[in-house]
Amino acid sequence: MTITKATLDAFIDDHLNEQDSIRVEKAVRESPELHTLLKSIVASRDIGDHSLGAIWRREHLSCPTREELSSYKDEALDTQRIDYIKFHLEIVGCNACQANLLDLNSAKDPKANPAAREKHKQFLKNSKLLLPKKQ
Template structure:
């Protein structure tokens, strides 16, 4: 994809890390090869940071379309309303929100680590129970 095919919105989404990995890779490759494109991105960021506050910009920067972390946890457990589950699936797969994908992956890994954490807590408690009993005043 030639660097002129990227829209301003694409480039700003790249800067904010809100593009799927394949689109981000294409823009990154184009940026490496084009001083003109790097200058274009610099100007876009400068213009945006000087107070260009459109509704779309506010929506994207504050990630108003993203489900909350607790909603992603409910999605992972299969405890969401079916319509909202469809939306989250769309957001993750079709939109390709990398932030939400990373949150979901973090929740998955913490869910897998939960049994180990519970065993460690029980061992800590059991190992300190005797110490606590011996420190109680008689």
């Protein structure tokens, strides 16, 4: 894996899959040149890097919306959009979208996360106590 400025940008934004993140971190620790480049990228962001690419990555502009991910899961999109989202999830490996899809899947399956379900029930119960009583 060749580590470029774009790779380091993705590393900083947590857009790499776990294996690539590990490789980049190891390479940065072992290479003073990469370490210096990483520090300069972070410094340029701190002073306000407003390049088109930086904004695109930071704002997740290529990511499908949560509604699109839900439709993707239900196969309710046109073929081209399904292909793009599949590419985005599997090839690009967008961690944010993968987490979003995992959340959507677990929301449909009450057995997937019983602790979260219990917390949600407790939240609703407590919220009910805050509502004004009917007269």
